[in-house]
Amino acid sequence: MLDKIFEAGVVGAGGAGFPTHVKYKARAEVFIVNAIECEPLLRTDRHIVEAFAPEIVAASLRIKAHLGADRAVIAVKEHNAGMVDALRKAAEGKAVELYLSPSVYPAGDEQNLIHCVTGRVVPTGGLPLDVGCVVSNAATVYQVYEALQGRPVTDKVITIGGAVRNPITVQAPIGTPLADLPALAGGPVGDCVYIIGGPLMGRVAESLEGESVTKTTGGLLAIPREAALLGRKDGDLQREVRMARAVCCQCSMCTQMCPRNAMGLNVQPHKIMRALAAGNCGLIGGETNGVWSCCDCGICTYYACNFGLHPSKMMQVYKDRMRKEGARPVKEVRYEPQGFETKRLPTGRLLSRLDLEKYDADAPFAGTVETPVVRIPLKMHTGGPDRPVVTAGTAVQKGQLIAEPEGLGARIHASIAGTVTQVTGQYIEIRMVT
Incomplete structure (x- = not known):
């Protein structure tokens, strides 16, 4: 198997x-x-x-x-x-x-x-x-x-939603240009940017040029530029530190609502906010191991903090700092789960807080996308980029092997039949023969 x-x-x-x-x-x-x-x-x-x-x-x-x-x-x-x-x-x-x-x-x-x-x-x-x-x-x-059954991964199912006229779900060949997808859903309504992935953990893209469907792409959401959600996803680090210093009142709601903390993993964003705002990591009080358990779900940022601060971003900053300093997590469950069932956030409340409930619409399946050209990334997985096994000018069939992993990784296959037109260090381009 x-x-x-x-x-x-x-x-x-x-x-x-x-x-x-x-x-x-x-x-x-x-x-x-x-x-x-x-x-x-x-x-x-x-x-x-x-x-x-x-x-x-x-x-x-x-x-x-x-x-x-x-x-x-x-x-x-x-x-x-x-x-x-x-x-x-x-x-x-x-x-x-x-x-x-x-x-x-x-x-x-x-x-x-x-x-x-x-x-x-x-x-x-x-x-x-x-x-x-x-x-x-x-x-x-x-x-x-x-x-x-002997069939390789060549396509990905994706929801095209948010502020589009007709939200849909489609199956797209891997490497399909993301810029081609919004039109399939009737196009964006108003001046929008895009979130690749889900609204909370996805990344913001000002432009879709150069972006392709990968093996892990699950959604493409059009979001109006004035949406409050974008303000919570963005932010300069130094500004965040100044804001935390000015307005964080250490109410600890970010910690109280953290699902990982409720499981006994000692994730305490309010202490990280206090330490980074003061420039004094000693204020964490030695409680740093739980930082490794933060999954960046964003509840602390998108829901818990009444001041619009970004505790989840601060957690990732501190985690990166520990990693660069050579720190490693200690395997532990710090205490028994406490109040887990009472701290589960209803999705409807979250959508209401972020003013996204108007986009919580059905997105019926609309079939398979046809595209004349794909740019298939050589890195769509944990591990290093794959090594191409085709060259420009090679004729390929859908499902044909085009790249092999070197070490940890996964094989990559042609998602359409056509001719390889480019092979770079980042992608393989295939154009359909007409």
Whole structure:
């Protein structure tokens, strides 16, 4: 099974991009399929599960057997009736469980989900395997099914949403120019920038020129320039430090609402805010190990802080500082989970706070995108860039191998049939022959 997954180039499709054939070189007690779709406004998992529930169940059983796991659990939000019905029908009479999650954020966070399904807590600096678990995104599991049939990863399901006229979900060849996608949804409404990914953890792009669909792209959201969300995603570091010094009142709401802190991982953003604002790291009081457990979900920034400060950004700054200084996390769960169930943030409240509820619309599947040219990045995964095995002028078929990993990585295949027109250190361009 691992050989077929490697040959197909499967990586974590939910955003991490970790090579799946490496992740599955393990033994585990519980295999969890994450179909929760953590970020609001995205509908990719919904389409994949509703369309391919039998395939996902079949692949889950294969993976469960390979891992030697006692349980296979598919996690989905309980309000997504179409997904729940499709999975119940596909799993009937099979050794697969369903976990139905309330609509809270960040329910799809890997460690959050493990705690909800098993009651276990992944320690700071640890991996799911430390508590006997392996977790894969629903799209990844479907790609594993395809790999077992001998079909490589060539396409990605993406939601085109936000401030567009007709939000849709499409399947696009990897390497499709992102600039071509908004028009498929009727184009943006007003003067917009784009978020590649979800609204909270995705990155802002002023322009889509040079941006392509990758194996981990899940969404493309048009966001009006005046939206409050963008102000919370942006910000100069020195300005943030000055603002924290001026207005942070140490109310500790950022820490109180942190889901990782509630799991006992001692994540305390208010102390990092205090230390960086004062320029005195001693004010953290030696409580630095929990910083490694921050997953950058953004609850502290987008919801908890009433002053519009950016604790999550400060956490990442401090984490980078520790990394550069050679610090390493100590594996620990500092204390027993405290108040976890009472600190789960309803997604509707989060969308309302960010003034995004008007974009929380259905995004029906609109078919497969056809594109005459793709630029396929050589790095879409954890590890280094792949080594091209084709040159300019090579004729390729869809699914043909075009790049190999050197060390940790994943194979890359042509996503359309055509001729290779460019090979650079960053991408391989293929043009369809007309």
